Each structure stands twice: as structure tokens, then as C-alpha cells.
Amino acid sequence: ENPCCSFPCQNGGVCMTMGHDNYLCDCANTGYYGDYCETATFWQGLKNLLRPHPDTTNHLLTDPGYKWIWDVINNIPFLHSVLMRLIYLLRAEMVDSPAVYTSAHTYVTFEAAANTSYFMRGLPPVPTDCPTPMGVAGKSELPDVDYLVERLFRRHTFTAETYGSNLLFTFFAQHFTHMFFKTDVNRGAGFTWGGHGVDVSHIYGPEKDTENKLRAFKDGRLKTQTINGEEWPPLISQSPVKMLYPANVPREKQFAIGHEFFGLLPGLFVYATIWLREHNRVCDVLKSVHPEWDDEQLFQTAKLVILGETIKIVVEDYVQHLSRYNFKLTFEPELLFGQSFQYQNRISVEFNHLYHWHPLMPDRFNISGRLYEMPEFLFNTDVALEHGLTTMVDSFARQPAGKMTYHNHANVTLEVAKDTILQGRQLRLQPLNEYRKKFRLHPHTSFGDLTDDREIAEDLERLYGDIDAVEFYVGLMVEAHRPNSMFGPTIIEVGGPFSVKGLMSNPICSPKYWRPSTFGGDVGFDIIKTASLKKLFCRNLKGECPPVSFSVP
Ligand code: HEM
Numbered sequence: 255e256n257p258c259c260s261f262p263c264q265n266g267g268v269c270m271t272m273g274h275d276n277y278l279c280d281c282a283n284t285g286y287y288g289d290y291c292e293t294a295t296f297w298q299g300l301k302n303l304l305r306p307h308p309d310t311t312n313h314l315l316t317d318p319g320y321k322w323i324w325d326v327i328n329n330i331p332f333l334h335s336v337l338m339r340l341i342y343l344l345r346a347e348m349v350d351s352p353a354v355y356t357s358a359h360t361y362v363t364f365e366a367a368a369n370t371s372y373f374m375r376g377l378p379p380v381p382t383d384c385p386t387p388m389g390v391a392g393k394s395e396l397p398d399v400d401y402l403v404e405r406l407f408r409r410h411t412f413t414a415e416t417y418g419s420n421l422l423f424t425f426f427a428q429h430f431t432h433m434f435f436k437t438d439v440n441r442g443a444g445f446t447w448g449g450h451g452v453d454v455s456h457i458y459g460p461e462k463d464t465e466n467k468l469r470a471f472k473d474g475r476l477k478t479q480t481i482n483g484e485e486w487p488p489l490i491s492q493s494p495v496k497m498l499y500p501a502n503v504p505r506e507k508q509f510a511i512g513h514e515f516f517g518l519l520p521g522l523f524v525y526a527t528i529w530l531r532e533h534n535r536v537c538d539v540l541k542s543v544h545p546e547w548d549d550e551q552l553f554q555t556a557k558l559v560i561l562g563e564t565i566k567i568v569v570e571d572y573v574q575h576l577s578r579y580n581f582k583l584t585f586e587p588e589l590l591f592g593q594s595f596q597y598q599n600r601i602s603v604e605f606n607h608l609y610h611w612h613p614l615m616p617d618r619f620n621i622s623g624r625l626y627e628m629p630e631f632l633f634n635t636d637v638a639l640e641h642g643l644t645t646m647v648d649s650f651a652r653q654p655a656g657k658m659t660y661h662n663h664a665n666v667t668l669e670v671a672k673d674t675i676l677q678g679r680q681l682r683l684q685p686l687n688e689y690r691k692k693f694r695l696h697p698h699t700s701f702g703d704l705t706d707d708r709e710i711a712e713d714l715e716r717l718y719g720d721i722d723a724v725e726f727y728v729g730l731m732v733e734a735h736r737p738n739s740m741f742g743p744t745i746i747e748v749g750g751p752f753s754v755k756g757l758m759s760n761p762i763c764s765p766k767y768w769r770p771s772t773f774g775g776d777v778g779f780d781i782i783k784t785a786s787l788k789k790l791f792c793r794n795l796k797g798e799c800p801p802v803s804f805s806v807p
């Protein structure tokens with residue numbers, strides 16, 4: 255058997271087989287040494303002393319008892335900037351850049367860096383010639399997936415998200431992440447057809463041809479149609495882009511949106527419409543300042559402003575909400591100028607899997623008193639037009655999201671959960687505990703340490719046999735949440751680095767882009783710097799603006 259199957263090398267050391275029975279741990283550039291890279295060098299030891307355990311950091315940042323400290327720090331610009339820069343750098347450094355692994359190789363390849371059809375891998379696949387599917391731990395067979403989904407995921411009664419997250423949050427998560435989580439099902443789970451970052455392809459299309467079909471080619475604007483006095487996305491008859499609708503949706507009810515899958519839910523349609531209106535609004539603002547500009551310059555510049563607004567809102571509204579930090583998170587690319595930072599990103603398959611937040615979805619939707627069961631809501635292209643956008647937003651703002659935990663998958667999403675586990679097996683993802691170690695968390699020592707539900711702990715023990723054999727997605731879904739947190743520690747400590755790196759490594763954050771002239775002067779730059787979720791909606795809705803935020807009012 256392959257001696258690297260037990261993942262013997264610690265602290266980022268690389269396991270290299272030496273003949274059929276031996277191995278070597280390559281500790282180069284890790285700050286550690288020894289047979290297993292287990293001993294810290296002097297400087298690494300010092301750094302380790304200065305860096306509190308992630309659970310401690312999270313506690314300090316989220317526990318209400320310390321809120322007053324952060325209220326002070328948030329108002330001391332110098333101190334706030336130092337800490338914000340630290341978060342950027344400490345999170346981003348945990349993400350390999352350039353990418354080193356693909357799902358097809360257990361060793362470093364140039365292909366990993368060069369071939370963007372691959373999702374990146376945070377950890378290489380489990381070698382194929384190992385005693386068990388998870389390396390050496392656990393049984394020779396992994397648990398039956400159907401049993402796992404029924405036993406762990408099926409929702410019995412809806413559990414609301416602890417801190418009041420609403421459906422605006424749920425649909426924002428789905429809408430935003432589908433911009434870069436685009437598994438190329440034809441090639442397999444390790445492949446993507448997406449663009450590896452915040453490229454706003456979900457608004458403008460995945461490539462130039464779609465973008466050209468969505469454009470009006472007048473004043474920089476995107477095509478719209480007016481229905482009941484409101485602007486909406488065009489129909490595919492006006493913009494013949496590829497859209498995935500089921501056969502029961504007639505063509506004259508099929509809308510043209512930047513992402514082919516966004517006919518799936520009215521929540522995605524609402525966000526697509528809001529961003530479409532915002533793009534056209536920005537074009538009008540830019541045109542008033544630059545009457546000399548042609549359609550192309552107005553379009554390209556508005557697109558850059560929309561991209562900037564997206565990252566601003568994701569950092570300061572969305573991640574601020576889900577991290578539950580009392581420290582104010584800010585989008586300030588200038589903090590990284592002069593630092594060693596790579597403005598490049600690669601989406602990893604582990605980030606994709608950990609972001610399968612289907613439990614956030616309710617079983618039915620309450621649109622101003624009218625209840626829609628899931629089957630009636632899916633691919634429904636009438637509901638938003640019937641109620642009007644303002645009512646849709648108001649209803650989503652008031653409806654609670656589901657909690658990201660076990661026994662909370664709506665029926666219609668059970669199949670997806672099953673798919674995710676199967677894909678994890680196909681991709682030979684390493685056990686949850688190996689990811690915890692890579693992201694500086696202690697490995698779980700027992701099933702009781704992993705989940706707070708005793709019956710599930712006993713059941714998983716019987717199924718997996720060893721805590722070191724628990725699979726990635728299954729482990730994430732049952733993991734006990736941290737106090738004051740929406741998720742388990744592994745989702746936060748693994749998702750955090752991928753999220754922060756993906757946001758701050760965007761080209762517009764680099765010194766050559768991040769300046770007024772890129773965005774049409776201060777007018778465009780200020781739209782980005784003052785963007786917020788509330789403004790995004792309230793500037794683009796008719797009538798009185800609903801209570802827009804990511805929490806129920
Ligand atoms: C009723 C609501 C939803 C339905 C019916 C649904 C359905 C699906 C389906 C059918 C897939 C493809 C599954 C596969 O074959 O791999 C998928 C993928 C995915 N879903 Fe959902 N989903 C819903 C809500 C959400 C939400 C709220 C999120 C939150 C982030 C989310 C995140 C994802 C992600 C990250 C993927 C992987 C996409 C890819 O790699 O191509 N989904 N979903």
C-alpha cells in the first residue's frame with residue numbers, strides 16, 4: 255500500500271513516496287522540520303505563540319461581551335486599518351496561489367496552475383492505492399448515501415436560522431455564488447466552466463456572445479422590457495441566450511438572464527432584475543458626467559462599477575452578516591498596496607462543497623400572505639410579475655431562512671445533498687479532519703466532539719468506525735456550531751480564507767485598477783465606495799422601500 259495513505263506529514267509538509275514501502279516528508283518553506291514536519295522553527299514557534307487559536311479569535315470577535323471593545327476599535331481608523339489588513343493577509347495566505355493541485359493528481363502539476371478548467375484543490379485527493387476510501391482510517395466501505403441523506407439531512411420540522419437571517423440572505427448566497435460555482439457536469443465534478451472569481455458573469459453572461467445578446471447597445475444599457483410600469487429582464491425572444499427552463503415553461507415566459515440556471519427560482523429572478531436596473535442606473539449617472547462617451551465606454555465602465563459594488567456589498571453587508579463579527583469589515587483594496595499579494599484566484603472544489611447551503615431554503619414561500627409550496631415556486635416566472643418587485647423584496651426580507659445544519663434539507667434539495675456526497679467520493683476528498691488541520695483547527699477527537707446530537711454521533715460512529723474517516727460534506731453538515739455563529743467552525747475557517755482571497759484578489763483591487771479614472775471618475779468610484787444592500791434595492795424599487803437587510807425585521 256502507499257505509505258502516504260495515513261497523511262503522515264504535518265503542517266503543510268508534502269508526502270513523497272520513496273520506493274514502495276517508504277516515504278519522505280518535504281518540509282521546505284513550511285516553517286517546520288522533523289520526520290513529519292512536526293517541529294516548528296524558532297520564528298514559526300514565535301508566530302504560533304502570537305497567533306491565538308481560531309476558536310479564541312472567533313470568540314473575541316463575536317461574543318457580545320466584547321462588543322464595546324470593537325465599537326472603540328471600529329472608530330480608531332489607524333487601528334481598524336491594521337486589523338483589516340491582517341484579516342486580508344492572514345486569510346489569503348492560507349489559499350494556494352497559484353493553484354498546486356487538481357482533482358486528477360495527488361502530486362503537484364503545472365497543469366494545476368495552467369489549466370483553468372479544473373477547480374483547484376485545497377488538499378490533493380486521497381491516493382487510489384490505500385487500504386480504505388479515506389486513506390487508512392475507517393472501514394473499507396463508506397456508508398450508504400441514501401441512508402446518510404435520510405438519516406442526517408431530511409427536514410422533519412423547519413429550523414429557522416438562529417440569528418434571524420432572511421430569504422434576502424438565502425437568495426443572495428445562491429445568486430452570488432453561482433457566478434463562480436459552475437461544475438462542468440459533462441467533464442466531471444473536478445471541472446468548472448466558470449471564471450474563478452467575481453466576474454459578474456451571472457449578470458452579463460459567461461462569454462462575449464451572451465453579453466452582446468443582453469446589451470441594448472445604446473447608452474451602455476442592458477436590454478429590459480416594461481411590464482406593469484416596471485423594468486424587467488427581456489424575454490429570450492428579444493435576447494436569444496441559452497436558458498435552462500423545464501418544458502412546461504412556455505417560451506414567451508422564458509426570461510434572458512446572465513446565468514442559464516436563474517430561471518430556477520423567483521429569488522434569483524429578483525436579484526437578476528435588481529442588478530439589471532442598477533447597471534442601467536449607473537449608465538445614466540455616467541452618461542450625465544460623460545456626454546462625450548460612446549455606448550461601449552459607458553457599458554464597460556458601468557460593468558466595472560457593478561463589479562465593485564458587488565464586492566463592496568459582499569464584504570460589508572453579506573460577510574459582515576454571516577461572520578457575526580463585531581469588528582467592522584471594510585472593502586479597502588488600498589490596505590494591500592505594497593504588501594506581497596497575488597491578484598489571482600482559483601475556485602476550489604472544497605469551497606464549492608462547503609457552500610452547499612441548501613438548508614437555508616424553506617419548504618414554502620410567503621409572498622404577502624399568499625403561500626407558494628416549493629413545486630409551485632420553482633421555475634415560476636409569473637409570481638414576481640404578479641406581485642411586483644417591491645412586494646417580492648418585502649416578503650423575502652420578512653421570511654426566515656433555514657439553519658445550516660442537519661435535519662434541515664427541504665425535500666427538493668435532498669437529491670443535491672446526495673450528489674454532493676457522491677461527488678466528494680468521486681473526487682476522493684480527504685477526511686474532514688485533514689481539512690481541519692490544514693486550516694489550523696484541532697482535528698475532532700470523537701464523534702461527540704464533532705456533533706452535539708448524541709444519536710447522530712452514535713450512528714456515525716457505527717457507520718464510519720473512526721472519527722478520522724468522516725467525509726468532508728457530511729462532517730460540515732453535522733458539526734456543532736460555534737457560539738454566536740451561523741455555521742460550524744470548519745465552514746468558517748475553511749470558507750473564510752477562500753472567500754476573502756476570492757474577493758480581495760479581484761483585478762479591480764490592484765493598484766492599476768483601483769483609481770477614480772477606471773470607474774468614470776469620482777462619481778463612479780463613490781458609487782462603489784458608498785454601495786450597500788439597502789441602496790442597491792431602494793434605488794431600484796418603486797414606492798416606499800421595504801425593510802432591506804439580511805435579517806428579518
Ligand atoms: C430550492 C432551492 C434550491 C434548489 C432546488 C437547488 C438545486 C440545486 C441543483 C439541482 C444543483 C446541481 C446539483 C448537482 O447535480 O450537483 C445545485 C447546486 C448548487 N447549489 Fe443549489 N439549489 C437551491 C438552493 C441553493 C442555495 C440557497 C444555495 C446557497 C448558497 C445553493 C448552493 C448551491 C451550490 C454552491 C451548488 C453547486 C453549483 C455547481 O457547482 O454547479 N443552492 N443546487
Ligand SMILES: COC(=O)[C@@H](C)c1ccc(-c2ccccc2)c(F)c1
Pocket residue numbers: 341345573576577579583609745746747748749750751753754
Ligand atoms: C474566518 O474569518 C474571517 O475572515 C471572516 C471575515 C469570514 C470571512 C468569510 C466567511 C465565509 C465562510 C464561508 C462562506 C462564505 C464566507 C466567514 F465565515 C468568516
